[in-house]
Amino acid sequence: MSKKILRIDMTHRKATYEEVPKKWAHWAGRALTSAITFDEVEPTCHPLGPNNKLAIAPGWVTGTPASPSSGRTSFGGKSPLTGGIKESNAGGLSGQKIAGLGLAAIILEGQPEDGKWTTLVLTKDGVEFKDASDLVGKGMYEVDELLWETYPDTAVIGIGQAGEMKLSNAGISVNDTENRPGRYAGRGGMGAVMGARGVKAIVIDDTGGPGVEIADKELFDLGRRKLTESIQEHDLTKKGGGLPSYGTAILVNIINEAGGLPTRNFSAGQFEGAAKISGEAIAEVVEKRRTNGGYEGMVGHKCSPGCIIGCSNVYPDEEGKHIVSCLEYETAWALGANCGIDDLDSVARMTRECNDVGVDTIESGNAIAVAMDGGLLKFGDGEGALKLFDEIRRGTPLGRILGQGVEATAKAFGVHRVPTVKGQSMPAYEPRAIKGIGVTYATTPMGADHTAGYTIAPEIAGVGGKVDPLSDEGKADLSLTFQAATAFIDSTGYCLFIAFPILDIAKGWAGMAETVAGVTGMSITGDDVVPLGKGILKMERLFNEGAGFTPEADRMPEFMRYEKLPPHDVVWTIKDEELDKVYGWVHNGS
């Protein structure tokens, strides 16, 4: 049975199953959500209006048996935060269950004229449109819990109050294996796009579904073995390795040591309290708070079934009950160092609030830091910062400003130090101290996004080579290669963290491509990864051009060109012509 596209028209509350058109037949994950957006969404439409769509797609291998760490779901459409194309992906339960129903993608379109909210229930028998009045106004912890009372063990995709208010920083939650809302397609305001379709939640039950067909089982198994072995052999991802032991916050101390940890709204590259919010500190808290029986804290947590890395954690309170899962690098930084806050419990409680209200932790931390820069609170005021999330929950004027993200907050508070590109704020790597990641921030079609082209691997971690983070040389080419490879990996359904072992271990890179070839029947090898990735980037770039983006959108914030960043006392020095070369090939064909 071939895969289907499930199109859900929210204007008429009608669902149709369509054959996958030939033009999309080879795409999945990010490639498919971007292709749908490129083909079906008018680039100049209002992101919250009736002509935008929300495309949801699992990756090529998602839902196949025993393919490691492959539970990602891509969410795409036009972003209310950037005004350009967006793909944001998450772990959790949804990808495997959507794939299990035999779906290549779900397209949510239209808007209900009666203004009522709906919960969509997807099963092998079709789509039910349920009145969601009982869930409206509720945060995602309660939504997940209530929906599992009726639909146990299902995947739940949902939006918190921020998505209902259509705030530009609203994310989309996916429940994890313990039915907690912690796996977020957070970036770019896709929760507002879902809210604008009048959908509060999507429940997915794949019981009895057709599952995923595998075209060449032998090739798939060969690739799967190579990939699995490379993940299990690499020091970062193997059992007892860096990621399962410390989580992604393993990076806090190292990026701080390199002088690239943005601190107090990007005014310094080192934070004196970094160690207190590090992965090492998280692991220590998890160990120290261990109780006899009923203990919920843990490291090495897996966010989706079949993950063999386990970089997630469950951060416990003093009584051993979970505050939040997961506390990761970007979150510890955004709500910690960037706000001058060095108290892990405060950071954990704010992260829980983000997951409940339904906002991205990176944009939220940056918005609070900008507001602190503008005098709303003092840097370091964890208690005051925590209260701000209730402002968002209640939709007060202050909460709505913060929930619109960094640029709106900066205007409201008269701040010129605005760390954004294309309207989206920067994550936890200072581009003045780590130049390659700055090229990615400036040029990716997604707005400032580290995952779009993670040059940190060779610039800081010595993974996939070693280059000087402070040097400008070769960074345009480096970023493009990483952006293209990432666009491919984001389409596979694999977690991006497989990139680290497969950049170092050649059989893993080949194995990844072989699994995709095995599932789809396409002729793909490791050599095809970057060219195919460039094809995805081209669609995204052209969409943005249609939306009115010019080369001037690929620039770093002005203050980074004249404010020296300690400890290296560096400014942004990569020339505009270099940035323009990154996507020069889109029109000149080279």
Next chain:
Amino acid sequence: MHVEVRLFATLRRCAPALGVGESLKLTVDPGTTIADLRDQLGLPPEEVRVVMRNNLQADLNDQIGDGDRIAFVPAIAGG
């Protein structure tokens, strides 16, 4: 010569008494390289992925200067 040493993540098991955020304050002979220091500390060479000296990328063969801040980094990456 005095040197301040930081060990991160999985390498911290080689100095179990070291608290999170603490550094080792050591005295080394002139001419000591970062590789020598790594060996004196008993860090498994295959686990040291990156070394930093005074917040900059460094080479294992670099000689240590008085007052240097050295960091040993295992395989790290993430999000």
